[in-house]
Amino acid sequence: QQQVKQSPQSLIVQKGGISIINCAYENTAFDYFPWYQQFPGKGPALLIAIRPDVSEKKEGRFTISFNKSAKQFSLHIMDSQPGDSATYFCAASEGSARQLTFGSGTQLTVLP
Amino acid sequence: EAGVTQFPSHSVIEKGQTVTLRCDPISGHDNLYWYRRVMGKEIKFLLHFVKESKQDESGMPNNRFLAERTGGTYSTLKVQPAELEDSGVYFCASSPWGNGAGGTDTQYFGPGTRLTVL
Numbered sequence: 001q002q003q004v005k006q007s008p009q010s011l012i013v014q015k016g017g018i019s020i021i022n023c024a025y026e027n028t029a030f031d032y033f034p035w036y037q038q039f040p041g042k043g044p045a046l047l048i049a050i051r052p053d054v055s056e057k058k059e060g061r062f063t064i065s066f067n068k069s070a071k072q073f074s075l076h077i078m079d080s081q082p083g084d085s086a087t088y089f090c091a092a093s094e095g096s097a098r099q100l101t102f103g104s105g106t107q108l109t110v111l112p
Numbered sequence: 113e114a115g116v117t118q119f120p121s122h123s124v125i126e127k128g129q130t131v132t133l134r135c136d137p138i139s140g141h142d143n144l145y146w147y148r149r150v151m152g153k154e155i156k157f158l159l160h161f162v163k164e165s166k167q168d169e170s171g172m173p174n175n176r177f178l179a180e181r182t183g184g185t186y187s188t189l190k191v192q193p194a195e196l197e198d199s200g201v202y203f204c205a206s207s208p209w210g211n212g213a214g215g216t217d218t219q220y221f222g223p224g225t226r227l228t229v230l
Binding site: 004006034036041042043044045046049089091098099100101102103104105 | 116143145147152153154155156157160168171203205207218219220221222223224
């Protein structure tokens with residue numbers, strides 16, 4: 001039973017376009033929602049994170065939108081660049097447990 | 113500051129053999145986590161150390177897996193005997209002590225060890 005469902009599995013976007021990746025969760029006790037970016041041969045690296053007391057967080061070209069009632073959150077990459085091509089994972093954790101529950105990942109390709 | 117390091121980067125073994133993976137967390141990080149990604153699926157939690165103590169090992173698949181963290185520094189994950197389904201990428205992550213409000217939730221991941229069991 002997958003507690004965090006991520007879509008799409010793969011995404012191809014033209015340079016300058018908007019990339020949108022969606023995640024949905026089941027556990028209402030989750031209170032921390034990070035997005036990780038992974039390049040080939042590297043480990044996942046924290047990109048941006050949000051807590052459920054806000055509905056949106058923006059850092060540069062990256063924005064998380066959070067809908068607590070729908071139990072959904074999404075990553076928007078504005079003005080996508082070829083250098084953004086990577087695998088993106090959404091995740092969630094619950095209070096002091098702190099273990100991350102990951103989505104299955106989205107392979108993003110930004111075409112030049 | 114050095115990041116999380118893992119050794120080896122790749123390991124190919126035969127079914128029934130033993131393999132030991134090592135993780136060196138960022139210096140000073142009390143929290144150390146092991147995760148595994150199998151066949152392109154989601155990254156799954158294995159266990160969590162706080163210093164040298166196992167805080168949560170609910171994700172360990174079975175008793176063929178043994179994790180240790182000597183003196184609260186580096187950690188090892190031993191698989192004995194290895195089975196075909198153990199193949200995957202094993203990630204280690206570390207974070208400073210804290211729990212969101214007073215510290216940080218950011219987990220810093222190593223590059224992973226790709227394990228192939230033939």
